[in-house]
Amino acid sequence: MTSGPSSTRPQSVASRFAAHVPVPDSRRPVGAREAEEWAQDVRRDRTTLLRGAGVISGLYGLGASVQAAYIYATYLSDWADVPVVARLTGNALAVVMLVVALAVLRVHRAPTLTAVGVRCLVASVAAALIRVASQTVTGVYEHWDAATLEAELLSGFSAALIACAVGVRAMVLVREVRVGARAAASQAVDVQHALHALQQEEVRVRRAVAEGLHSSLQQRLVVIVAGLDAFLRETPGRPITASELTSLQELRDDIDVVREQDVREMSRLLYPDQLEIGMTPAVRQLLRRVPTSIAVRLVVGPAMRELDDPTSEWLSEPERLLAVRVVEEGLSNALRHGNPTSLEVGLERDGDMVVVRVEDDGAGFDPMLVHASGTARLGERLALVGGRLDLTARAGGGARLEARFPVAALRAGRGPSQG
Ligand SMILES: Nc1ncnc2c1ncn2[C@@H]1O[C@H](COP(=O)(O)OP(=O)(O)OP(=O)(O)O)[C@@H](O)[C@H]1O
Ligand SMILES: [Mg+2]
Known part of the structure; x- marks a missing residue:
């Protein structure tokens, strides 16, 4: 029943990544359907990452092997003696090592961008090392000098890191598409519920x-x-x-x-009496119908009095009607279920929200045994406009029904400012 304003601040790369990180262990869904969906998401993330990194590093390895064997070898006589298979083997092993390391280090499940970065660095180092080891074993280089070793390590490492970055980017893009599709689907369901x-x-x-x-x-x-x-x-x-x-x-x-x-x-x-001239007059009319044996108090906050000015259009008629419906439900509940000796109705403004409260000193109720009916319907109506409804048993006896919902004019920056 709750919803609040969504933040429109620009997000950093890290927070955008965090927003699309698959559900970390601590937030694992409990339901069987959610768990299956979650597992599927994780599998898709892993496949996208490994496929992206594997394809890019594979292409790089293939290109580098062909270039060395057929282009550089024409200028460097030493290189002409190295079979292309030896070069391909080194690069292929590096690709396999990169993909295996990414999978073992579970980069697709890393909870933060930093964790992703660190794990990618480790995987790239492993790929570069296995490439150099293979080049040694297959005789691509008979003797290593420091400069060559450094160059081969660095080029293998950079190629692997670029491949990781492409894989991670592809994974995040796929997640974004997935999150967007789910949001659209759940919005469609919300609209159906609303209707x-x-x-x-x-x-x-x-x-x-x-x-x-x-x-x-x-x-x-x-x-x-x-x-x-x-x-x-x-x-x-x-x-x-x-x-x-x-x-x-x-x-x-x-x-x-x-x-x-x-x-x-x-x-x-x-259509409640006097609603056309304001929320407060309509609520006052309602309270006149409460039996005189029950003490009734209406508290209207100064900011609300200003907002509910009959000469203004700040509170729309549907907003006034909603507030009056809340008071109606609270009063009828108190009279039907509570048998109170006194009632208090509050109409307040809290920022850009209207707060409507009905309290009684009656019998109260056991929250564990309550079956919400009218309050559930009303809660749905409030949720439609971004509001909420709370029915609570008061500590000293009696009940409290409180609704809060946003005022469109205030959200749009119109209306009196709250002092
Ligand atoms: N002021 C109150 N005092 C005591 N019990 C209350 C009060 N308000 C609600 N309740 C309890 O909460 C239950 C749920 O209230 P709700 O308004 O959702 O349904 P209802 O009043 O029973 O039915 P409906 O509103 O559809 O006529 C009530 O049945 C009652 O047990
Ligand atoms: Mg009711």
Whole structure:
């Protein structure tokens, strides 16, 4: 249910690498499906790295062998005596050593860029050494002098290191593509959830209105119509009696109840009273409906008062509606489940967020036994706009429902600054 602003600061190479490092051991996923996916990622990383480094170092080795055997040998008589197979063997062994060392050192699992660098250096040194050893055994050089040895070690080492760098880069690119594809897929799922949650909410309100119309309102109207019918049947052309007048008075009162309770109730379900003039007035209207035996307190922070200014458009109507829905859920929960003697509703601003809080001193609940229903639906709605909802049992008894969600105008840099 939580989401926050994403950082847009430019990332360093190291942190970009870290962001795409495969899940380190300490964060290994627990579920079977995730574990299988994770293992597959690791295998793909290893294959990309080894293939990249192997292909580049192989091409380099092949090129260097051919160049030495067929080009340099025409200018250097000593080189003409060395068979091309001997040169190829040295370079091929170096390639194999590089690939094996990268695999054994598990460069694809290195958690940081530094660790990758160190392991690549070690693998490149091993490749350069095995190349020189092979050149000695196969007689590419009969006698080593310091300068030649240094040159061969250095060229083998540099070629291996470049091949490692290409392999690592290829691995990171593949990871980036993978992470991007997964993010796109999970975004698509989020959108589906969001649409589903909105549809559910609409169905819920429609059902509540339909039930209200069908059960309560319709039945009351049936009773009123039956009463009026009886009255019309029994009093054709004669003056009405005192008792009939009383009945008429009762029917009139019933109509008033229908108007005041049922119709108003359903209209509130669709659109809370006074919402058009602000969140605070709408919440105040809601609190008027709490039984007078319960002490009610509304706390509106000064920054929120400024933000909820009826002459401004800083809080959009959907944002006000969301806040009022939170208070509605908190109040109805407190009255239905808590049996409290007092209630407190808080409307505050915290940076670019609205914080709505409903607290009661009622029975509270055992968090282990709770099955979230209305709060789960509301939590989904809040999550859609980047907010969250928390239902907690208060230490001294009672419950606390707190929602926080971002205000689009404040996020866009409009609205009053918070002092
Ligand atoms: N203020 C409260 N006091 C005591 N218990 C509470 C309070 N608020 C919530 N609860 C407990 O948490 C549960 C979950 O609340 P939630 O609002 O999600 O569902 P609900 O009220 O049971 O159903 P719905 O909201 O769909 O009508 C409740 O059933 C109740 O046990
Ligand atoms: Mg509820």
